[in-house]
Amino acid sequence: MISNGQSVPLGDVPRVSLARFRELLRESMGAGAHVSAFFGHPEDGRLFLYAVMSHGLENALSIFATEVADAYPALTPECPPLHAFERELWERWGVRPEGHPWLKPVRWPAGGSPGVTDYFHVRGEEVHEVAVGPVHAGIIEPGHFRFQCHGETVFHLEISLGYQQRGVERAMAGGPTKRAIPYMETLAGDTTVGHATAYCELVESLAGARAPLRAQVIRAIALELERLANHTGDLGALAGDVAYLPTAAFCGRLRGEWLNLTALLCGSRFGRGLVRPGGVGFDVEPGRVAELARRAERALKDVAQAAGLLWNSPSVTARFEGMGALSKETAVELGFVGPTARASGLERDVRQDLPSGLYRFTHIPVSTWHGGDVFARAYVRWLEIQQSVAFVQAQLRSLPGGPVRAGCGKLAPRRIAATVVEGWRGEICHAAITDAEGRFASYKVVDPSFHNWFGVATAMRDQQISDFPLCNKSFNLSYCGHDL
Amino acid sequence: MNLEGLVPFALALVLAPLLLGVINRTKAFFAGRRGAPLLQAYYDVAKLLRKGAVFSRTTTWVFRAGPILSLAAMLGGLALLPVGGFPAVVAFEGDFVLLAYLLGVARFFTVLAALDTGSAFEGMGASRDVTFSALAEPALLLGLAAVGREAGGLSLSGILPALTAATWLSAAPQIALVAAALLVVFLAENARVPVDDPDTHLELTMIHEVMILDHSGPDLGAILYASVLKLWILGGLLVGVALPVRTGTVLIDLASFLGGLFALAVLTGVIESTMARLRLVRIPQLLVGATTLSILALILVLR
Numbered sequence: 001m002i003s004n005g006q007s008v009p010l011g012d013v014p015r016v017s018l019a020r021f022r023e024l025l026r027e028s029m030g031a032g033a034h035v036s037a038f039f040g041h042p043e044d045g046r047l048f049l050y051a052v053m054s055h056g057l058e059n060a061l062s063i064f065a066t067e068v069a070d071a072y073p074a075l076t077p078e079c080p081p082l083h084a085f086e087r088e089l090w091e092r093w094g095v096r097p098e099g100h101p102w103l104k105p106v107r108w109p110a111g112g113s114p115g116v117t118d119y120f121h122v123r124g125e126e127v128h129e130v131a132v133g134p135v136h137a138g139i140i141e142p143g144h145f146r147f148q149c150h151g152e153t154v155f156h157l158e159i160s161l162g163y164q165q166r167g168v169e170r171a172m173a174g175g176p177t178k179r180a181i182p183y184m185e186t187l188a189g190d191t192t193v194g195h196a197t198a199y200c201e202l203v204e205s206l207a208g209a210r211a212p213l214r215a216q217v218i219r220a221i222a223l224e225l226e227r228l229a230n231h232t233g234d235l236g237a238l239a240g241d242v243a244y245l246p247t248a249a250f251c252g253r254l255r256g257e258w259l260n261l262t263a264l265l266c267g268s269r270f271g272r273g274l275v276r277p278g279g280v281g282f283d284v285e286p287g288r289v290a291e292l293a294r295r296a297e298r299a300l301k302d303v304a305q306a307a308g309l310l311w312n313s314p315s316v317t318a319r320f321e322g323m324g325a326l327s328k329e330t331a332v333e334l335g336f337v338g339p340t341a342r343a344s345g346l347e348r349d350v351r352q353d354l355p356s357g358l359y360r361f362t363h364i365p366v367s368t369w370h371g372g373d374v375f376a377r378a379y380v381r382w383l384e385i386q387q388s389v390a391f392v393q394a395q396l397r398s399l400p401g402g403p404v405r406a407g408c409g410k411l412a413p414r415r416i417a418a419t420v421v422e423g424w425r426g427e428i429c430h431a432a433i434t435d436a437e438g439r440f441a442s443y444k445v446v447d448p449s450f451h452n453w454f455g456v457a458t459a460m461r462d463q464q465i466s467d468f469p470l471c472n473k474s475f476n477l478s479y480c481g482h483d484l
Numbered sequence: 485m486n487l488e489g490l491v492p493f494a495l496a497l498v499l500a501p502l503l504l505g506v507i508n509r510t511k512a513f514f515a516g517r518r519g520a521p522l523l524q525a526y527y528d529v530a531k532l533l534r535k536g537a538v539f540s541r542t543t544t545w546v547f548r549a550g551p552i553l554s555l556a557a558m559l560g561g562l563a564l565l566p567v568g569g570f571p572a573v574v575a576f577e578g579d580f581v582l583l584a585y586l587l588g589v590a591r592f593f594t595v596l597a598a599l600d601t602g603s604a605f606e607g608m609g610a611s612r613d614v615t616f617s618a619l620a621e622p623a624l625l626l627g628l629a630a631v632g633r634e635a636g637g638l639s640l641s642g643i644l645p646a647l648t649a650a651t652w653l654s655a656a657p658q659i660a661l662v663a664a665a666l667l668v669v670f671l672a673e674n675a676r677v678p679v680d681d682p683d684t685h686l687e688l689t690m691i692h693e694v695m696i697l698d699h700s701g702p703d704l705g706a707i708l709y710a711s712v713l714k715l716w717i718l719g720g721l722l723v724g725v726a727l728p729v730r731t732g733t734v735l736i737d738l739a740s741f742l743g744g745l746f747a748l749a750v751l752t753g754v755i756e757s758t759m760a761r762l763r764l765v766r767i768p769q770l771l772v773g774a775t776t777l778s779i780l781a782l783i784l785v786l787r
């Protein structure tokens with residue numbers, strides 16, 4: 001058991017037999033832990049599997065490893081949240097998880113192109129198949145969706161991604177180079193601060209550095225502003241998908257208002273250039289602090305009005321309620337994270353479970369709702385907007401003094417570290433192993449989308465195909481964050 | 485053939501695209517935007533007519549014929565519509581049935597053209613459009629039958645001029661019920677909220693818009709123009725029933741008709757700004773509800 005962002009010598013990670021590995025996974029999941037990362041790491045021609053588990057109740061992470069050869073009995077049947085991780089392992093390292101219920105490429109099949117794979121087929125009278133994408137009608141990222149339908153009812157949705165794969169994890173090996181930070185900031189463009197924070201905390205942990213308190217506060221403010229912008233934008237987009245004009249128009253503008261606050265903080269609307277190893281790139285003077293607080297208060301008032309229209313319009317709630325419902329059991333079983341999990345009543349929030357940075361000192365209440373439908377996913381966002389603004393206001397009032405950046409030296413050799421950060425979409429996990437020279441031997445990124453994409457497919461079963469855009473938007477997952 | 489009916493006919497040809505501009509401006513006002521120019525639909529048609537068309541190799545002449553035949557059907561329908569103090573260009577007993585089926589003909593060819601592309605999206609849109617229009621048709625026909633019986637005529641040019649402000653006094657419930665039913669038909673047939681969302685780009689949720697995805701250039705221009713004519717025809721019917729200003733002075737009657745039509749465009753904009761779209765599975769209930777209103781009006785008239 002280690003705390004979030006603590007690094008340990010690689011030799012201290014328990015290397016167990018596959019049977020014991022399986023037992024450890026099952027035991028920790030039985031005790032309420034959840035898989036944050038699961039990846040292969042080659043060492044002297046042998047491949048080791050590493051599992052990073054989040055134990056929310058103990059506020060701790062655990063890491064353990066096992067060695068695998070060309071094939072091993074799949075873990076997914078016992079631990080369903082591993083289904084995508086094992087597919088990734090198979091695709092990346094050629095290790096075959098035998099008995100995996102659904103072994104197909106997760107991103108880029110060897111020797112093929114994304115989307116070229118075996119799909120489920122439904123046969124019979126009145127059954128039809130609808131293929132959507134990878135090029136979509138809106139200006140969004142590419143992804144392929146296949147619906148097996150009976151009339152307007154969806155039996156099954158199969159999602160095929162990988163069109164955005166840029167090979168970020170491989171490019172990180174041998175680093176950190178100067179490119180590392182821009183890679184992290186553009187991993188998923190709407191989660192710049194989230195991924196940059198996870199990366200910087202990881203590097204600081206491996207280098208034995210520590211960001212000054214003032215920098216940690218600024219990082220937390222930026223992370224919450226990112227959450228505010230995206231949650232507000234999502235509420236607007238959800239309204240737009242049911243053709244509810246007022247909230248769609250207002251929230252579209254208000255998302256920009258939150259982005260402008262981030263720009264006021266660091267000069268970039270998406271927070272680029274702000275989070276840096278050892279601290280933050282820019283300090284903020286008292287004048288701008290007051291301006292931030294003033295504008296945040298005004299923006300919250302406007303968002304409250306725009307969101308209030310949503311909850312008070314019967315025509316909107318009729319669309320939101322009961323659609324794409326995911327039970328709490330499903331959320332636990334499939335390992336969902338972020339607002340998706342919290343909308344199903346699952347109290348899973350890294351800021352509470354595994355606090356790092358400022359969240360170790362200041363707690364932010366976890367917002368949950370019940371039902372797990374589109375309404376719940378929308379309402380959880382509104383609850384979080386209110387909590388985030390209160391948090392940002394409190395931090396702006398009591399900004400500690402001191403420097404905003406400390407030195408961050410070379411990484412220590414042969415160590416492993418993992419950090420988890422609650423991005424606006426959910427749990428972001430970065431894990432790294434350094435080699436004998438203190439360079440990244442392996443770098444693993446798990447975007448919340450990687451956990452949640454299967455949730456979209458699950459939520460669509462027995463729903464109307466015409467409701468897909470709305471249901472999909474209520475998750476609002478990242479394609480590039482998944483594809484890396 | 486009534487030559488004086490050519491005046492409102494020509495007026496409709498010129499002014500119909502403006503209805504779309506008024507609706508969009510109203511929506512923009514509610515959203516706090518300036519909005520597109522009032523004349524945007526004219527610019528769009530003009531732009532599309534100048535462009536070339538692209539045809540998929542999987543399509544046949546059916547796909548090319550669709551837009552032209554739809555436009556022709558709409559022009560035919562427009563010729564049957566009496567406006568203000570003017571009779572229709574063409575009028576005969578039972579012409580309201582022809583009007584309803586000219587709308588049907590336009591839809592039939594739009595649907596055929598959509599199916600001709602072989603696209604899954606367009607097939608879904610066609611299936612939805614046919615389902616919903618089959619439910620909207622009884623509401624329209626029974627509503628017109630009710631006012632026809634009230635006015636004692638079988639021709640639109642006989643029915644609509646016979647409705648006056650006095651009809652509102654003597655048969656207010658009947659007229660109100662028919663007007664409500666016609667409003668629902670107007671919104672449904674013209675692919676407006678709460679039935680369809682004219683602004684969405686999401687093919688999986690669209691009804692009308694998805695059927696015309698493959699059309700381009702002049703064909704798309706013809707479709708756009710036919711759709712504003714349809715807006716004018718169904719709006720004209722509704723205004724003719726709900727706002728029967730018959731002073732005998734041609735200019736006042738015509739002005740009140742046009743005023744009513746553009747007020748309807750504003751109302752459509754308000755509806756689209758204040759309510760969300762219905763779930764697709766709920767739309768039949770709305771349309772059956774409209775049919776029920778028409779039946780109720782007919783019962784009241786026959787009583």
